[in-house]
Structure formats: structure tokens, C-alpha cells
Amino acid sequence: MSAPSEPPRVPVTSPLWEVFVRARRGLSHTHVGSLHAPDAELALHNARDLYTRRQEGVSIWVVPAGAIIASSPDEKDSFFDPAADKVYRHPTFYEVPDGVDHL
Amino acid sequence: MNGPFEFALALGDDALVAAQRLGEWATRAPEMEEDIALANIALDQLGAARLLLSYAGELEGAGRDEDALAFLRDDREFRNCLLVELPNGDFAMSMVKLLLLSAYQVPLYTALAGCADERLAAIGAKARKESAYHLDHSALWVKRLGDGTDESHRRAQAAVDQLWPYHHELFTADPAAPVDPATLRADFDAVVSPVLAEATLTRPATGWTPGGGRDGVHTEHLSFLLAEMQVLHRAHPGAQW
Numbered sequence: 365m366s367a368p369s370e371p372p373r374v375p376v377t378s379p380l381w382e383v384f385v386r387a388r389r390g391l392s393h394t395h396v397g398s399l400h401a402p403d404a405e406l407a408l409h410n411a412r413d414l415y416t417r418r419q420e421g422v423s424i425w426v427v428p429a430g431a432i433i434a435s436s437p438d439e440k441d442s443f444f445d446p447a448a449d450k451v452y453r454h455p456t457f458y459e460v461p462d463g464v465d466h467l
Numbered sequence: 468m469n470g471p472f473e474f475a476l477a478l479g480d481d482a483l484v485a486a487q488r489l490g491e492w493a494t495r496a497p498e499m500e501e502d503i504a505l506a507n508i509a510l511d512q513l514g515a516a517r518l519l520l521s522y523a524g525e526l527e528g529a530g531r532d533e534d535a536l537a538f539l540r541d542d543r544e545f546r547n548c549l550l551v552e553l554p555n556g557d558f559a560m561s562m563v564k565l566l567l568l569s570a571y572q573v574p575l576y577t578a579l580a581g582c583a584d585e586r587l588a589a590i591g592a593k594a595r596k597e598s599a600y601h602l603d604h605s606a607l608w609v610k611r612l613g614d615g616t617d618e619s620h621r622r623a624q625a626a627v628d629q630l631w632p633y634h635h636e637l638f639t640a641d642p643a644a645p646v647d648p649a650t651l652r653a654d655f656d657a658v659v660s661p662v663l664a665e666a667t668l669t670r671p672a673t674g675w676t677p678g679g680g681r682d683g684v685h686t687e688h689l690s691f692l693l694a695e696m697q698v699l700h701r702a703h704p705g706a707q708w
């Protein structure tokens with residue numbers, strides 16, 4: 365009887381990708397979900413199938429999930445502190461010119 | 468194949484049998500994403516089959532609609548090429564089969580879109596875009612499997628060797644048809660040869676060239692496929708849900 369050993373490591377042939385889609389009339393890419401694919405080209409291909417149903421005129425970004433750095437939920441108090449006591453940080457003294465949209 | 472009826476029937480049967488085979492992959496594909504892609508492609512083929520068989524039924528003028536043609540003919544009455552009725556085999560086999568089929572369907576539907584028959588032209592224009600996607604998808608996979616691991620290369624080459632004899636039937640000359648399949652050979656080669664080269668796969672020499680599908684003489688596989696496909700309609704004719 366040998367001691368139970370580590371199971372053999374299976375190489376990941378289809379890593380995880382995060383998918384961002386800009387709809388035909390959309391202004392920006394929105395995260396819509398994730399998928400597994402062996403490489404970027406197939407990730408795009410799969411994203412088109414899974415998230416856009418092959419509509420014309422949409423833009424897709426795929427990013428390896430490993431390339432995304434996320435903020436830590438534990439630090440959110442200091443990380444996202446609105447600093448409401450520092451009035452000089454608030455851009456409330458500026459007139460927004462006409463014609464500037466989506467600011 | 469000769470007149471528009473035989474022609475529409477043959478193309479419709481190609482698409483119908485291909486759809487049935489691809490449908491067998493549902494829940495069995497190597498990855499969830501691929502499962503959805505194969506189901507999509509199967510439904511595209513089924514959509515083309517419905518249009519073609521509906522039109523064939525109208526041309527025949529014997530009162531047979533798409534359902535009668537799909538579910539109430541036996542294997543000797545089917546006109547599909549042998550390639551589409553062959554079993555799925557492994558994933559490489561299915562991808563090579565889809566590559567050979569879609570590399571034939573794309574130039575075929577493209578030529579059809581410009582033919583004199585308005586209905587066939589409309590069907591060709593619609594199906595061409597879908598087939599271009601099928602070609603893209605299968606080419607991606609054949610390249611990755613052929614130029615992948617030793618095992619995936621071995622399987623992809625085995626698939627090419629096994630399926631290659633069957634593609635000759637697709638280009639049998641038929642000058643009377645709305646589109647003569649013999650004229651599509653150059654387009655097929657221009658697409659398939661670079662894919663095989665990039666996939667490091669060897670194109671087999673021409674040897675055995677089985678045929679007969681267009682005349683209703685099929686492999687043993689078609690009658691089993693039809694038995695499964697038609698059992699519900701034959702048991703409950705006209706059933707709706």
C-alpha cells in the first residue's frame with residue numbers, strides 16, 4: 365500500500381478568457397462573461413457564438429483571465445474611500461462646455 | 468443530378484444528413500463552447516435543408532412537403548453525397564468532414580446565388596454566409612489538431628486519409644444542373660490545400676473514389692441514421708408540438 369500521491373497535473377489546454385462586447389449602438393465595451401478556449405482566435409470565435417449570436421456590427425474583446433488584476437474586496441474601505449472631506453478633489457468648480465457628452 | 472428538382476433534392480439531402488450527424492454531438496463535444504458551436508452549425512444546415520426540400524417538393528408537384536421528403540423516404544430515395552452520412556468518429560474526423568463539406572458548399576452556394584432560378588438564388592445567398600462560418604470554424608480546428616500534439620496530428624491525418632476518397636463524388640460533372648459541380652473543384656482546392664499545409668497534414672493521392680449517393684446507392688450507415696431520424700414521424704404521422 366503506497367501513500368496516496370498528488371493526482372497528476374493535467375495541462376490546461378483551454379484557459380479562461382474574459383469577454384467584453386460593445387453592442388451595435390453601444391458606447392463602450394461591457395463585460396458579458398467568460399469562456400474557455402485554447403487560443404485568442406478560438407476565444408473570439410466562441411465569444412461570437414456564445415455572446416453575440418453573430419450579430420453584425422458588434423465589437424468583441426477577449427482577454428486572458430490571468431491578465432486581469434482585480435482590486436481586493438478586503439481593502440475596499442480605503443481603496444474606494446470617497447475622501448469627502450477633501451473638497452479640492454471634487455471637480456465641482458468647472459463649467460462643462462456644451463457639446464461635451466458622456467463625461 | 469440534372470434538373471432543378473433533382474438538384475435541390477440532392478443539396479437539401481446533403482444539408483439534412485449533415486445536420487443529423489452534427490446533432491449527434493450535442494452534449495458530447497470536447498468543450499461546452501464547442502458543443503454550442505456544433506449545435507449552431509447543425510441548425511444552420513437544417514435551415515438550408517428545409518428551404519431546399521420545400522422548394523424541391525414544389526418543383527416535384529406531387530404534394531410532398533419538407534416533412535414528407537425528410538421523414539417518409541428510405542435510403543434508396545436519398546440523394547446526399549456519401550461523405551455526410553459517414554459516422555462522426557472522433558472530433559478530428561468530424562472537423563475534417565465539415566471542412567470538406569463546407570469548402571464545397573461555399574463555392575456552390577455562391578454560384579447558386581447568381582443562377583437564373585430566383586428561388587435557388589435566394590437560398591444560395593442566405594446559405595452562403597452560414598457556410599462561410601462553417602468553413603472558418605472547421606479550418607481553425609483542422610489547423611490546430613493537425614499542428615497540435617502528436618496524438619491530435621495522428622488523428623487528424625487518419626481522418627483526412629479516411630475521408631479523402633469520398634470528396635471526389637462532390638465534383639462529378641453535371642452540365643445540366645443549375646450549377647455544374649465540376650466547376651467548383653478549383654475553389655475547393657484553393658481553400659483546402661492551404662489549410663492542410665498549415666495543419667502539416669498530407670493530402671492523400673487519388674485512389675479509390677467511391678460514389679453513388681447522388682443515385683441513391685449509399686453506405687450501410689445511412690439506413691441506420693434514417694431509422695433513428697424518422698422513427699417518430701413514421702410512428703406519429705403529422706405529430707405537432
